[in-house]
Amino acid sequence: MAHTTRRVPHTIVVGGGIAGLSVAWHLARDGRRRVTLLEHELLLATHSSARNAQIWLPVDPDDGALARRSAELLTGLLGHEHGWLSRCGAVVLAATAQGARSLGEGARLAGLAAHPMTRASLAEHAPAIEREDCGVPLFVEGAGVFDPHAMLTALTRACRDAGVTIRTRAHATELIVQGGAVRGVRLRGAREPLDADEVVDAAGAWAGRLGAAVGAPVPLVPLRRHLVLLAAPPRGTTVWRFGAPEVYWRPESGGLLASPCDETPHAPGLPPVAPEALELLTRALAPLAPSLLDAPIRTQWACLRTYAHDRQLVLGPDPRLRGLAWVAGFGGRGMTVAVAATERCAQALLDDTPLPAELRPERAQPSALLPAFAA
Ligand SMILES: Cc1cc2nc3c(=O)[nH]c(=O)nc-3n(C[C@H](O)[C@H](O)[C@H](O)COP(=O)(O)OP(=O)(O)OC[C@H]3O[C@@H](n4cnc5c(N)ncnc54)[C@H](O)[C@@H]3O)c2cc1C
Incomplete structure (x- = not known):
């Protein structure tokens, strides 16, 4: 036959x-x-x-199901979750109570728990924050830092x-x-x-x-974003302030890796560092964590986030x-x-x-x- x-x-x-x-x-x-x-x-x-920030913090409701499934697939490939993800939790700061509810709901869709924070737990997880009027804080349990x-x-x-x-x-x-x-x-x-x-x-x-x-x-529009490694004590966990001015930082290599969450359209390629990024970072950190403004810069880079x-x-x-x-x-x-x-x-x-x-x-x-x- x-x-x-x-x-x-x-x-x-x-x-x-x-x-x-x-x-x-x-x-x-x-x-x-x-x-x-x-x-x-x-x-x-x-x-x-x-060249990204390595933050696994799915709080956008659109991302929940995809983040969960991606984690399952990666854990299957590596045999164990700690091979790619360290679940250290993250502090998110929302501008309003409504904003905090929506971020918490987003986290829940990704299978994570989000709790309101006391002043003491905020001091423990985000010791760089010096201002009480920093927004509405939530602790997202199960958020983490991934290993690209x-x-x-x-x-x-x-x-x-x-x-x-x-x-x-x-x-x-x-x-x-x-x-x-x-x-x-x-x-x-x-x-x-x-x-x-x-x-x-x-x-x-x-x-x-x-x-x-x-x-x-x-x-599709590529948007440039900067990351800045500060020589500051690597205490606490990831902190992400949503709303204007948006900013985040997390412990990295004995310092803190921070971003002013800038978004400037840029041609495809590897963008050079632009001096205005540091000005933006200074403006975003000043009302929240002013002591970080004194930290020397160890290194910084920029890369592109591309959106429809x-x-x-x-x-x-x-x-x-x-x-x-x-x-x-x-x-x-x-x-x-x-x-x-x-x-x-x-x-x-x-x-x-x-x-x-x-x-x-x-x-x-x-x-x-x-x-x-x-x-
Ligand atoms: C500063 C910054 C921080 C970020 N932080 C996070 C974070 O904390 N968490 C998170 O989940 N995501 C984060 N991201 C987003 C994430 O990194 C991107 O969404 C993701 O890497 C995009 O992957 P990609 O494969 O689409 O693009 P890329 O990784 O850029 O890959 C595209 C590839 O296509 C190749 N290519 C292009 N044209 C051609 C061609 N004609 N022929 C052959 N090859 C070609 C390029 O060389 C490149 O290697 C961040 C991004 C940036 C820039």
Whole structure:
């Protein structure tokens, strides 16, 4: 009897950060796709996925279910939770009682408990806070600090075990479209294109470029944010003040890692440090933790958080162009939610499982911009 071998479709994933690695793993793990992952840099995950604040604090109600599922998947990959997450808890400061209720509700959706704080527990967990009128404090039990290196190494290993071909120093310059469908990509410096049945755009701050050139634009805005390592006593736990001026800090490497939560539109790339970030940090810390203003700066860096106009994720197949799919727009939450969000994208590609309309790429019209930046 003649055997017919089923042809396994080939998927190219563009981008080797947490989004690209996760979606490549989900697509390849049960053999229904042959996957090639392309990363422009010499090493995987050297942009946002490696330069973030490492805070696992899912208090946005939109993130709860995805954060829980991402944690479950990562713990499964590493065999134990403490391999990637240290659950040290976090203090959140809301501007109003209503704001505190909503943050507490968000934490509960992620499976975390949030308690009001006494003055004594605030002094214990956030000793840098010197002002009593600091906002409405909540302690989020089960929030933590993650280890990006452990997470990304585990995902890379899972990709390799699932048979994903990983190519670094491989820059996708252009999508090849024939007959109204994506057929592959062109690679910088390569004579031959790389054929594929589908391409998943996981290119972080660069994600808007490939689709825009072939009539499937998604307006994504990369926003620069700074992190500053202060030589201050590493006491207490993570503290995040929501509302204006927003600021956070947490113990790191014998000091405190702080951010003025700045958001300045910036072209895709590695942004240089801008002096105004320190001014913003000074203004945010002064009314809350003035003694931190005297702490010398050990080091500082900036990187990009990339958002769609409505700050929702951009996930799944693009109905405007057959063979194109997206895992983008992770903004400031990618390390917390991407492993589960990309699982949903893979289910949509493999099984036609529908994704919520508010996450689909076609909702983001070319004219849409982040409201704050649509001058
Ligand atoms: C300062 C800062 C603090 C943050 N803090 C937190 C936090 O505390 N908690 C949290 O959960 N999240 C945090 N985030 C957000 C999180 O880091 C991001 O959401 C996440 O890393 C985005 O992952 P990504 O894979 O989409 O993008 P990236 O990690 O940037 O990966 C995209 C990759 O695509 C590659 N690429 C681009 N174009 C091409 C091409 N044409 N061909 C081939 N490769 C290409 C790039 O080289 C890059 O490696 C923070 C982000 C920043 C900047």
